Amino acid sequence: MATSILSAFIEETEDLKSESFGSGLINSTWRVTGNHSDYILQKINQEVFRDPSKIAANVRIIADYLRKNHPDYLFVEPIQTRSKQDLAYFKGDGYYRLTPFVKGSHTIDVVSTASEAYEASRQFGRFTALLDGLDLSLLNVTIPDFHNLSLRFEQFRESLSKGNQTRIFAAEPQVAFIMDHADIVREFDIIRKNPDFKLRVMHHDTKISNVLLDEQNRGLCVIDLDTVMPGYFISDVGDMIRTYLSPASEEENDLSRIRLREDIFEAIVKGYLSEMYDVLSDAEKSAFVYAGKFMVYMQAIRFLADHFNNDVYYGARYPGHNFNRAVNQIELLKQILDREENLVAILNKTIRKVI
Incomplete structure (x- = not known):
């Protein structure tokens, strides 16, 4: 250097x-x-x-x-x-x-245990809770429309009309799945009009590597604040669900390795509510499962749209890279949808215990 x-x-x-x-x-x-x-x-x-x-x-x-x-x-x-x-x-x-550099600190890249998920979600919850009194008008928007699902869906639809038609034809099952679940977009539009969902200081990039841990793997604080700006709590919780729930990352091509871990979901809810219970509205507390659907669906359509647009945004390390990423996220979303009743039951049980 x-x-x-x-x-x-x-x-x-x-x-x-x-x-x-x-x-x-x-x-x-x-x-x-x-x-x-x-x-x-x-x-x-x-x-x-x-x-x-x-x-x-x-x-x-x-x-x-x-x-x-x-x-x-x-x-x-x-x-x-x-x-x-x-x-x-x-x-x-x-x-x-x-x-x-914070002495005695370290980061990890993959959530292996429920304890790690709890510590990370608690730190992201604490960060937002401590900043609850900050005037949001003071903050800059560093990436406009970063988690605007309605815009991302329109960009996806545009890619269907203007993108690589050979790639689009080959991805017909994935396109059909995305369109069949457009209710996730409609729910986002409802949330934005609901006064019970407030704009808050959100991190917007809540992967586990953005939490400093001590030598006993206890959370110290959050780092990498480039995307901190006003947003909805579903952004942070949704990104934790998207990146913590499965032991396999979005780069995994073996779909059998994508596995929804209910104990990790419970740890995310417990950790976040340990700091945010008195801050969130009842409507927000009930939306944890939706937050996961929201973020996984949005990432799936972003990967798929980029594949149709010849990889101009994310780039591709090999042919079909973004298509495989999209398939990966669709598989994770399918598992969330298939086990939604279980996840809602875990959520409701956890909320009652926190009271």
């Missing part, structure tokens, strides 16, 4: 070493260490985040609010540049930020 980048933030850089760090797919990340120093350096991906200053402003607003109202919360605050900026900009290269 170029010394000039680090020297924008700190004075002593000669003895520091850097290595690629983490499993994130968007930003480039390095861990920078020295005799008495330990940092995380990131270069922000401007193909995804067109205006990094909006991210920096959001993080600063949240940091100031938490410091004033919840000073005991562990918040990984950016280290400002020597000129008191939250980002360092290098012409022809881009934007960088530096944060301290």
Whole structure:
């Protein structure tokens, strides 16, 4: 890592070493260490985040609010540049930020136990609960319409008319499944008009690797706040259900390995409600299962639309990559639908226990 980048933030850089760090797919990340120093350096991906200053402003607003109202919360605050900026900009290269590495912390990429799911969902719930008093009008929208299912569905329908017709014809069963379950989109439209579903400070990217854990795998705090902006609770809970419920990721092509784990669903509900029970409305509490359907369905149609559009958004590491991702998500959604009664029963039982 170029010394000039680090020297924008700190004075002593000669003895520091850097290595690629983490499993994130968007930003480039390095861990920078020295005799008495330990940092995380990131270069922000401007193909995804067109205006990094909006991210920096959001993080600063949240940091100031938490410091004033919840000073005991562990918040990984950016280290400002020597000129008191939250980002360092290098012409022809881009934007960088530096944060301290939290000693004794680590992350994981896959949820293996109900305890891990509980700890992660509790941390995401706590984050939103602590920020319940923050004026949402202060926050920037870093990715417009990021979880707007109605828009994503329209984009999917457009891909059917303008996309690769050979690919569309070959995916007829998957297209039929998506259209047969368009009621998930209609329910989203109803939620947006329902005053019981409030806009809140949501993380919008609640994969397990965005939670710092201590040496005993207890949750410390959430990280990677690039997508923090106003949204509905179904975004965060839905993404946890989508990424925690099955031991197989969205990249798995062996559908037999996609398995809905009811104990993980119960842990997500318990963990989130342990922090958010008094914040959520009754209507929101009843929508946990819908949240999972919402997010899995949306990701399925995004992968399928990109496949029809010749992989212009996500790209493809091999032919049919996005089609296989879509099939993967459709299988997970089928399992949620098949076991919806069980999941609702778990939800209702858990809500009663939390009271």
